[in-house]
Amino acid sequence: MFFIVEKKGKFGVMDNRRKWIIKPQNYLIKYFDKDMGFIISDGLYYGIMDMQGKVIIKPQYEEIYKFSNRLYRVKKEDKIEDYKLNKNNKIGIINEKGEFVLEPKFDYINTDKYPFKFIQGAKYGFLDEKARILFEINFAYEDDFNNDILTLANKYWLVQKKAKVKFLI
Template sequence: MKQSTFLIVFTTLLSCTTLPKKEKPTFHGCDFNFVLTSIEGENKTYSYVGIREPKIKIHFPNYEHLSQVSENWIRAKKNGKFGFIDTNDKTVFIFQFSFVSDFVDGYAVYRDGEDRRDPKGYIDKKGNLLGDLYFEDAFLFRNGSALVKQAGKFGIIDTKGKFIISPKYDYLSPLYEDWAIFKRDEHQGLVNNKGIEKIFVHDEYEIKNTYYEGAVTFQRYEKTGMMDYNFKVIIPPNYDYLSLFHEGLVRFKLNQKWGFLDQTGKVIIEPIYDSEYDFEEGYAVVEINNQYGIINKQGKYLLELKFSSIQSFSNGMAVVKENGKKGFINTNAEWLVPPIFEDLNSYHDGIISYSLNGKWGIINVRDCLQK
């Protein structure tokens, strides 16, 4: 009988990359020097990530997918079903769901069945169904309220399952700062968390999207503009698309290209990009011809347009893909963690979700955050 042989073929060092590696990378005082080791068998190569820092706990990749951590639980997929693990990689909710969301405000949306059209409800961490209620559609809680659809109409419930805005709207956005955009029959406008409507009357303007930071977008003849809370136009409808304000700037699309405006409608960054994302922590991801980079609010590049994918900064780290692998950079455009992973989620709340060998695992760095 032929015995299997294994050979450790290499330990990853940073090579063939366009960015420098941070010397002695640290994270809140912890040694952040991850090392990837590959072991080659007869038919497959297996990769393992390691680190010398005792405060950092690396858990073996064992899942088909992992989400970011939310309320100390991580949504995981195993054998085609979703369940939840905690930050120590212990199963806290069995793998039984065809669809389930992350936990927010103590509740997760789940679907009672395999079909997309099956009813949805909210469960707590003990598996109890909120109010014994199911809905045609259900969306994540945010600040104690959630948008739901019932009998073809939209309303908003609280964390007790009671309607705070009756399900009577043809369109309704989630509440933000106690206000939501609504459309009902021929009416449109804003409705607050007590159900009081502020109706907007205009023959040519149609309100769009979501109320956010005191502003709403509207459309006129397929062009988009923005109004304030009192329906006063602050950005004329001259654009193919407007997003919402983030960090004082708003993305706009004009003639198939993207740029940024300030809160007065002044062009801050010219529309030269094929796509772009909102500013996060002072930086935005941009793309031209499927090449991604990062710019600051003056339009200057932190990273040039030469990467295959980038995720927005989160807690000073951004996921960047180069040569088919992903790692983390810092705001000095240095590799904090070299591109050694098959996939990565953005860092959040002391937890990193990563993929190796086609499976997902977690890295817990919370002990580094302890003072």
């Protein structure tokens, strides 16, 4: 068990014996995920720190959420000389090294339910747990998704783990 502690405007992590696991640093430590480490913030952007206090991904993202095992959904804004541009405020997926496995070109990626729905422009699609595109949909919306069965324009698809997609009817 551990606690996020603020000391003189800096944040660190203590165990239940009041010993520092991570000595206070200038980063705001937001929360912990056992697979991810700590979400940290420099006041504007978010990154990831491991349990030893090493910054794995420096704060550079507007948003960062767990996508699946060791993959993270991130949103990064374009900036030119500290002016914010909204033209490419897109979402992508990075690995634990901060490398993009799915370039930031999506308007939305759901991380709550498998398969993971994405929106790109006016079109929907689905990703597997490794951020691979299962299939893109050329319809403006999904009709229904119930368990592993997806209904699109009165057609049924079976979507299973390990990137298996089958047309049923």
